[in-house]
Amino acid sequence: MHWAYRTAQELIEKHPNQDIFVCASGISPSGSVHIGNFREVVTTYFVVRALQDLGKKTRFIFSWDDYDRFRKVPKNIDQSFEQYIGMPYSEIPDPYGCHSSYAAHFEKEFEEALGIFGIDVEFIYQSKEYTSGRYNYHILHALKGRKEIYDILMAFKTQESSEEERNHFYPITLYCERCRKDNTEVKAFDEMQEEIQFVCSCGHHGTVKVMDANNIKLNWKVDWPMRWMVERVVFEPGGRDHSSETGSYNVSKEIVRRIFNHRAPDYVAYEFIGIKGNSGKMSSSLGNIITPGELLKIYLPEIILFIFSRYKPNAAFNIGLDEDVIRNYSEYERFYESYRNDTLGNEDLYDSFRLLAFTNNQRVPSFSQAAGILPLINFDVHILGDVLRKIGEEYALEDIMKISDRVEHWMKHWYPEKMLHLNQEKDMEYYEQLKDIEKRWLRDLCAVIQESEALSSDELMKRIYAVCHDEDHKVKKNNQKTLFGIVYKLVLDNTSGPRLSILIKTLGIEKALSLLDFSS
Structure with a gap:
């Protein structure tokens, strides 16, 4: 059974009376969202x-x-942004x-890329949620339970x-009301008055009532469980860095159970x-990333999803942008044909x-x-259409361009x-090195091309x-391989190329003979 279906069945068994299964993921927009982050979303998507x-x-x-606070200026952003x-x-x-x-x-x-993938998701912008006051009661609750949270x-630290x-x-x-930075220090919290006294390194200081505040955010390990409780999340994946024993x-x-009296969602690392x-983890700040948008310039969206779906979440893998691209396309095309024919x-x-939305x-x-x-x-797409028609394949121009643009x-x-x-021009020097039988093959091939x-x-x-x-099948195969190699060398100066029938249809009779006919 596919891992996504196994996870879904486990969720159904654990929550037999659940009306709506809330599945979540999330990312901080610190820079371009890369395909490593994309795994967060696509893991949830497959379970959904x-x-x-x-x-x-x-x-x-x-x-x-x-x-979240802006922590570091990515390499591809002007360094003047350090001021923020x-x-x-x-x-x-x-x-x-x-x-x-x-x-x-x-x-x-990132949202535009998700739309191309057909991933339908409800976006929640935490800046709006926090500044609207939606979480103020829970912030107050966490402040009153701060010592237990501590x-x-x-308990998860060695110190x-x-x-x-x-x-x-x-x-x-707490973001300063004047400079809007988090260089603030809480000096006191009055539980009775439900207000905080703070001072900022910019010189500003003041008092803020928690229930009226629009500049307070819970820290990550309290914020995350609070939102599980608020949204009633039953499933959310997380990266390996969040998944250790003390992660x-x-x-x-533990915080969602003891502070917010709620059960943590099922979790997949x-x-x-x-x-x-390229060794090492992808990082927006280091600039060693490929975004989903960039990947979509190479792969059709369904193929990207198919690649991700084939790996269990706990299996690492690399995205290849070399010869792997052809291999991944060919594999998908072959498997899909079998899927379509049952x-x-x-x-x-x-x-x-079945998991693909397409x-x-x-x-x-x-x-x-x-x-x-x-x-x-x-790279003339119209000529490509003509060549494909010559070999008996008819496509709409729009569908040809989906592939030609990516190629x-x-x-x-x-x-x-x-x-x-x-x-x-003809490679006479190479031709003269051929054996007599190979030259005869070439002459016979030119007759076929005519x-x-x-x-x-x-x-x-x-x-x-x-x-x-x-008559000997093995000899025939070796002969064919030799002939093909000769043609690719004379036409492309290469050891390989497209199927010979397609190459000849692409070149046309006159051009093909101009490089292969040495009879005159």
Whole structure:
């Protein structure tokens, strides 16, 4: 059974009377959301899809933690933004000047990508929730239980607790009303008056009534369990860094039980994702990231989801942007064809397709096939359409472009090694090195090419295979391999290329013969 369906069934068994299954994920918009963060969302998404497939109502919420403090300026952001460190993301200007805030820029960038994936999610912006006063009662409750919260936190640490530290512990961030930074210190909390006295390093000081405040935020390990309780969350995944014995989940699990009198949601720990050839965890601040938007310029959305679905959350994997792209496309195309014909024969793979929101009835050209043709025709999508028609494949221009645009972006930006180029003249020096029988094969091939216009792709390929026929099957295979290598060398100066019938249809008779016919 696929891991998402197993998780969904466990949730149903644990909550037999649950009307709506609330599943959550969330990210802080500290910069562009990368595909490592995307795993947070897609893990929840697959469980939601499985619950729906099993007949359950769901609510999929995604929290933007945009009331978190700005901690570090990412490498791709102007370093002048250091002046905003300590302010909430939602109150910092957009470094690119196109959205209302720093947070909004990166939120909208990611939300647009999720829309392309067909992931329907309810976004919750924590800056709005906190400043609206929605959480004020729970903030007050946490402040009154601050010493017990301190004891819970210290139970997960190796250092000794102290009564003085305990008396001066406040589980909140307080943004200064004047400078809007969190460089504040709580001097006193009056439980009877329910107000806080604070002082800021900017010189401002004052008193704020908790129930009227719009500048107080709970610290992470208290904020997270508080929101579990408020939203009645039953499932939420978390990264490996939150999943250790003393990590955020176990701490928050205890806080939600003892402070907020609520049960922690079921939890799945997910491993990190890497970029093939690049060691270390992806980080927005380090700049070693690939965003979902960038990945969508290479892969169709359903293929990205399919790749993610095939790995259990606790399995790490790398995204390859080299030859892996063709392999991933070809694998998906092969598996989908079997799924569509009901011959897949693998339960996990079958469930992976069931989890996809896409109808999967769109017809697009093979990525590998398009990759072999497009560089030879200067990435002209109209010529690609003509070549595909010649080999008996008809597609709408819009569907061709879904693949051709991705092939072009991949080759030009990520894997130029795959870019094939036509030779401009006959390679006489190489031809003279061929054996007599190989030259005869080449002459016979040119005769086939002369008639290729009237042949279908399959018929043409049969005629090409027959050029170097031998009664011995093994010898025939070796002959064919040798002939193909000769053609690729003479036409592309390469050891490989597209299927010969497609290559010939792409070049046309005149161009093909100009590089392969040495009879004159």
